[in-house]
Amino acid sequence: MKKEQILTELKQLLFAKKLNIQEVDEINRILQSCYADELQPKKKKIFLINFLNSFWNYDTSEYIQNKILHGQRIGRRYCYEQIRMIKYWKCFFSEDKTIDSITPEELVEFERFLKRITTQHGKPLRNETINNIIKCGKGALKWAVKKQYISHNPCDCLTSFSIHHRERGVLSSYELKKLFSKGLWSDIRVKAASMLSVCSGMRIGEILALRKCDIDEKYIYVNHSWGAMFGLTPPKNGFTRKIPLYPEIKEILTELINSNPHEEFYKTDNAYVFWGISNLRPASDDLIRKGFYKALTTIGISEEERRKRNIVFHSWRHYHATELTSRCSEHSAQVVLGHLTPLMTKHYSNHRTDRDLENVRKAMLPVVKSVFS
Numbered sequence: 375m376k377k378e379q380i381l382t383e384l385k386q387l388l389f390a391k392k393l394n395i396q397e398v399d400e401i402n403r404i405l406q407s408c409y410a411d412e413l414q415p416k417k418k419k420i421f422l423i424n425f426l427n428s429f430w431n432y433d434t435s436e437y438i439q440n441k442i443l444h445g446q447r448i449g450r451r452y453c454y455e456q457i458r459m460i461k462y463w464k465c466f467f468s469e470d471k472t473i474d475s476i477t478p479e480e481l482v483e484f485e486r487f488l489k490r491i492t493t494q495h496g497k498p499l500r501n502e503t504i505n506n507i508i509k510c511g512k513g514a515l516k517w518a519v520k521k522q523y524i525s526h527n528p529c530d531c532l533t534s535f536s537i538h539h540r541e542r543g544v545l546s547s548y549e550l551k552k553l554f555s556k557g558l559w560s561d562i563r564v565k566a567a568s569m570l571s572v573c574s575g576m577r578i579g580e581i582l583a584l585r586k587c588d589i590d591e592k593y594i595y596v597n598h599s600w601g602a603m604f605g606l607t608p609p610k611n612g613f614t615r616k617i618p619l620y621p622e623i624k625e626i627l628t629e630l631i632n633s634n635p636h637e638e639f640y641k642t643d644n645a646y647v648f649w650g651i652s653n654l655r656p657a658s659d660d661l662i663r664k665g666f667y668k669a670l671t672t673i674g675i676s677e678e679e680r681r682k683r684n685i686v687f688h689s690w691r692h693y694h695a696t697e698l699t700s701r702c703s704e705h706s707a708q709v710v711l712g713h714l715t716p717l718m719t720k721h722y723s724n725h726r727t728d729r730d731l732e733n734v735r736k737a738m739l740p741v742v743k744s745v746f747s
Contacts, residue, residue: 501535543683564665571690
């Protein structure tokens with residue numbers, strides 16, 4: 375009903391000599407109909423870029439605090455990586471773009487925009503990176519739907535880009551033996567990190583995070599990972615684990631601990647095994663990676679060949695996983711590689727885990743003897 379018509383009806387009723395209760399109710403109904411829009415509270419505008427920044431703020435986000443409250447894991451590093459993705463949204467969407475005004479058509483154009491972007495090296499963004507950029511906004515808008523800020527998630531219309539991971543290169547058995555018998559190492563920390571990764575499959579962040587208290591006579595306890603920005607954090611997937619310690623590895627780690635130049639600190643349990651320039655920080659991952667690549671050149675694997683074969687420090691983990699899975703059960707391999715899911719963890723007791731560790735020790739012992747003897 376038009377506003378003019380409503381007012382006309384109201385006037386007619388007011389001009390009446392007497393108003394009964396029904397007429398009073400009718401006046402009330404007409405007034406409510408006339409001013410319904412004015413009476414309804416206006417929805418607060420939620421601007422997209424501001425919303426994304428606040429959503430991924432580890433310390434203040436309602437979403438993150440809610441996950442932590444319910445015992446769900448989410449790390450600062452992950453949130454930091456999501457915040458880094460917001461710059462792409464900011465390049466395409468204006469500062470005054472609200473979350474309730476985003477259309478599927480705009481998001482498709484956003485995808486095309488991302489496909490046109492090139493990196494500082496002149497290469498296009500990888501499909502995996504584009505998926506992560508979209509995921510950054512999609513997760514936030516999903517929460518907005520849950521909170522009834524918007525009625526639906528416009529990102530639901532999008533299709534993920536296919537991902538083709540380049541296979542990691544690994545050294546042959548001959549190259550591996552040659553590297554540790556004839557290769558030249560610029561730093562004992564580089565050699566020790568490489569030996570440890572070969573025998574354990576540990577990630578570089580887990581290696582750098584090792585402290586004296588994480589090592590005993592039989593095992594290494596992977597309790598943390600190290601990152602230059604966030605320091606000590608839980609290992610990837612959030613699970614601590616222990617792995618067999620072989621005499622050859624124990625020997626070089628002991629030598630490394632005793633070579634710690636921070637005399638006032640190296641004897642304490644919290645001292646980093648892979649010490650750095652400060653007693654508060656371990657060595658940098660850059661030192662380990664570059665030292666490894668330099669050692670490869672001393673056995674005839676040039677930088678060009680290394681790149682072509684895609685041999686990186688993480689290749690040690692792939693080598694270890696390949697050897698291990700071919701020599702023992704899948705579950706035993708998962709125990710030391712840190713691939714256990716929470717459901718699997720609940721199903722296996724500590725006794726079963728210890729047995730798995732002994733299976734791993736026996737399975738990898740011939741490899742360790744072959745490479746390092």
